[in-house]
Amino acid sequence: MFSLPDDSNDFILKKRALRRQLLSDANSIFVPKRIAILGGSTTHEFKDCLELYLLECGIKADFYQSEFDKYYEDSVFSNSELNAFDPELVILFISVANIKCWPGVRNSKEEVEQIASAEIKRYRTCWDKLFDRFSCPIVQNNFELPSYRILGNADCTDHRGGVRFVNTLNNKMAEEAGSSSGIYIHDLCYDAACYGLDRWHDRAAWHSYKLAFKIEATPFVAKSMANQISALFGRTRKCLVLDLDNTIWGGVIGDDGLGGIRLGPETAEGAAYIEFQQYIYQLHERGVLLAVCSKNENHNALSGLRHPEGVIRPENFACIIANWESKSDNIKKIAQSLNIGLDSLVFVDDNPVERDIVRKFNPQVVVPEVGDRVEEYRMKIDRAGYFDTLSVLDEDVNRTRMYIENSKREVLAGSFDSYDDYLASLQMEAEIAPFREEYYDRIHQLINKTNQFNLTSKRCSREDVVGWSLDPEKITIFARLADKFGDNGLTSVVIANIKGVVATVDLWLMSCRVIKRGLEFAMMEVLLRECNDRGLIELRATYKKSQKNIMVQNLLKDLGFSLQLKHEVGDTDWRLLISDEIRPPIHKIKVNP
Amino acid sequence: MKSKIIEPIEGIFREVFDDPNLKISEKTHSADVPGWDSLAHMSLVTSIERHFGIRFALGELQDLKNVGEMMALIEKKQ
Numbered sequence: 001m002f003s004l005p006d007d008s009n010d011f012i013l014k015k016r017a018l019r020r021q022l023l024s025d026a027n028s029i030f031v032p033k034r035i036a037i038l039g040g041s042t043t044h045e046f047k048d049c050l051e052l053y054l055l056e057c058g059i060k061a062d063f064y065q066s067e068f069d070k071y072y073e074d075s076v077f078s079n080s081e082l083n084a085f086d087p088e089l090v091i092l093f094i095s096v097a098n099i100k101c102w103p104g105v106r107n108s109k110e111e112v113e114q115i116a117s118a119e120i121k122r123y124r125t126c127w128d129k130l131f132d133r134f135s136c137p138i139v140q141n142n143f144e145l146p147s148y149r150i151l152g153n154a155d156c157t158d159h160r161g162g163v164r165f166v167n168t169l170n171n172k173m174a175e176e177a178g179s180s181s182g183i184y185i186h187d188l189c190y191d192a193a194c195y196g197l198d199r200w201h202d203r204a205a206w207h208s209y210k211l212a213f214k215i216e217a218t219p220f221v222a223k224s225m226a227n228q229i230s231a232l233f234g235r236t237r238k239c240l241v242l243d244l245d246n247t248i249w250g251g252v253i254g255d256d257g258l259g260g261i262r263l264g265p266e267t268a269e270g271a272a273y274i275e276f277q278q279y280i281y282q283l284h285e286r287g288v289l290l291a292v293c294s295k296n297e298n299h300n301a302l303s304g305l306r307h308p309e310g311v312i313r314p315e316n317f318a319c320i321i322a323n324w325e326s327k328s329d330n331i332k333k334i335a336q337s338l339n340i341g342l343d344s345l346v347f348v349d350d351n352p353v354e355r356d357i358v359r360k361f362n363p364q365v366v367v368p369e370v371g372d373r374v375e376e377y378r379m380k381i382d383r384a385g386y387f388d389t390l391s392v393l394d395e396d397v398n399r400t401r402m403y404i405e406n407s408k409r410e411v412l413a414g415s416f417d418s419y420d421d422y423l424a425s426l427q428m429e430a431e432i433a434p435f436r437e438e439y440y441d442r443i444h445q446l447i448n449k450t451n452q453f454n455l456t457s458k459r460c461s462r463e464d465v466v467g468w469s470l471d472p473e474k475i476t477i478f479a480r481l482a483d484k485f486g487d488n489g490l491t492s493v494v495i496a497n498i499k500g501v502v503a504t505v506d507l508w509l510m511s512c513r514v515i516k517r518g519l520e521f522a523m524m525e526v527l528l529r530e531c532n533d534r535g536l537i538e539l540r541a542t543y544k545k546s547q548k549n550i551m552v553q554n555l556l557k558d559l560g561f562s563l564q565l566k567h568e569v570g571d572t573d574w575r576l577l578i579s580d581e582i583r584p585p586i587h588k589i590k591v592n593p
Numbered sequence: 594m595k596s597k598i599i600e601p602i603e604g605i606f607r608e609v610f611d612d613p614n615l616k617i618s619e620k621t622h623s624a625d626v627p628g629w630d631s632l633a634h635m636s637l638v639t640s641i642e643r644h645f646g647i648r649f650a651l652g653e654l655q656d657l658k659n660v661g662e663m664m665a666l667i668e669k670k671q
Contacts, residue, residue: 014611044632
């Protein structure tokens with residue numbers, strides 16, 4: 001797979017050829033996107049560089065560019081060319097050069113506050129007007145620090161100082177963006193700091209070409225923004241695959257033994273590995289999946305991961321593969337076991353030969369040139385922005401846990417001769433009970449988002465859920481399922497309407513997370529008992545065919561119902577006579593222990 | 594002397610315009626090269642500055658619209 005050069009000078013010199021090469025890569029599939037760049041400076045060079053980095057991420061962008069410094073006019077007033085372009089993303093490419101009004105030495109604190117608010121309000125207006133017209137996400141630069149300080153060091157503390165003013169604007173902008181949806185701040189301030197402020201500010205480039213910063217910094221900024229845009233369009237990586245020896249500890253565990261590897265604060269090398277492990281642990285905590293791909297005996301790999309000074313533990317990994325097979329094959333296995341694409345993986349290995357092999361045989365996997373200096377791994381992975389994210393949700397943190405638990409279940413399933421033995425080994429326990437107030441929100445959410453395992457695809461409001469729970473003519477049942485790997489939470493719901501001595505199933509659904517565990521049989525058992533207790537003699541149910549619920553077309557048959565009627569549209573009516581002879585369906589779940 | 598520096602300049606032009614057969618001479622003017630716009634000019638100037646280890650002054654940049662003038666300036670600054 002073709003990759004872009006790291007050297008920014010090469011990048012600028014050769015960008016036409018690079019573009020040609022990226023577009024001619026036969027293996028690439030590009031998603032088209034229309035992106036409007038509304039700039040406070042000349043943005044052509046930036047556009048060229050951004051285009052290349054987006055191509056590298058699989059996005060083929062069409063661009064609209066505002067005239068120089070017409071970002072405000074294009075945002076706020078109707079512009080037929082921009083309207084016709086109909087952007088799917090707008091970039092407000094501004095910089096410190098676009099700050100309209102700076103505090104003066106005679107301004108009071110209150111006046112400076114007003115100046116700052118007015119400055120931010122201008123962008124707020126741009127966002128609102130753009131959103132009204134295009135309803136698309138907006139990426140907005142914040143401000144880099146100025147190139148000089150009229151008050152010297154006091155510039156960052158005095159309310160009239162330029163440095164303090166920029167910091168204030170950036171904080172205000174972050175708050176303003178945080179309180180609205182669809183606005184994403186591009187941290188130009190951090191870009192400039194990384195690049196080095198004295199290298200960044202180039203007054204000749206401003207006066208000659210109206211460039212916001214040194215032309216050589218452009219690829220760096222474009223790369224950073226491309227990562228953000230990739231995240232916006234859901235194209236960032238999900239999983240960090242790690243080698244072990246000389247990657248997350250110093251030395252070779254198989255040769256040096258647990259006591260011989262370098263990991264811990266006593267030595268500079270050991271401390272640097274700890275620092276790298278801490279970084280990996282932080283990635284794990286915010287929702288990046290971890291995997292091991294190492295040439296090692298499995299028991300040695302695990303003992304290294306349990307090193308007393310270590311930070312990441314075996315249980316933090318969604319998948320651990322340590323054997324003597326080729327890494328390119330093992331990486332495929334990792335992707336399979338986690339059920340994610342190879343293009344979701346980042347592979348880190350100190351060994352250049354292994355890196356090359358993986359690049360060659362798994363071109364979708366990204367393999368950074370981390371070198372062989374552990375103290376540089378963190379920065380190299382971080383700057384590449386593989387795991388750039390828009391924000392961190394609770395779901396992200398839980399998702400990791402569920403992946404890890406599910407992949408453990410899969411590994412376990414592979415080790416049993418029969419699926420029933422596997423299910424028995426999971427030691428499943430379920431709480432199956434009538435709806436309760438604490439679960440109304442979750443039940444409402446589940447009813448409205450479950451598509452596949454859903455008998456009738458009925459949707460409802462939260463008020464409906466409350467009403468049904470209190471209605472004596474309804475049977476409501478929810479199920480929570482846990483097993484030895486963890487709690488899956490509330491994942492299934494059944495509702496039936498009672499009329500006379502007949503109950504009709506109105507709704508039966510289950511989250512895909514717990515499919516094929518026999519939970520539907522455990523619920524049936526509870527439903528039958530409930531019907532019996534109420535003296536009912538018949539259960540009726542209809543399978544209502546939808547675009548997505550083929551999965552449950554035989555559910556009622558499996559539950560013991562008999563077919564009554566087939567409708568032309570594919571719906572089927574079923575019934576079941578309730579008597580003492582009915583044997584409850586077999587499952588491996590301990591119900592309400 | 595002049596023939597010595599035209600070679601790397603031609604190399605830079607070929608890279609920037611992505612044309613391995615592009616020929617330039619002292620007489621080449623911006624109007625003679627398709628795509629030599631202000632944006633390409635920026636790339637040319639940046640790459641030439643880097644290659645020869647020189648910086649053009651602000652006042653010099655506007656007039657650099659033909660190769661002969663570029664060469665004269667480069668020689669003066671080297």
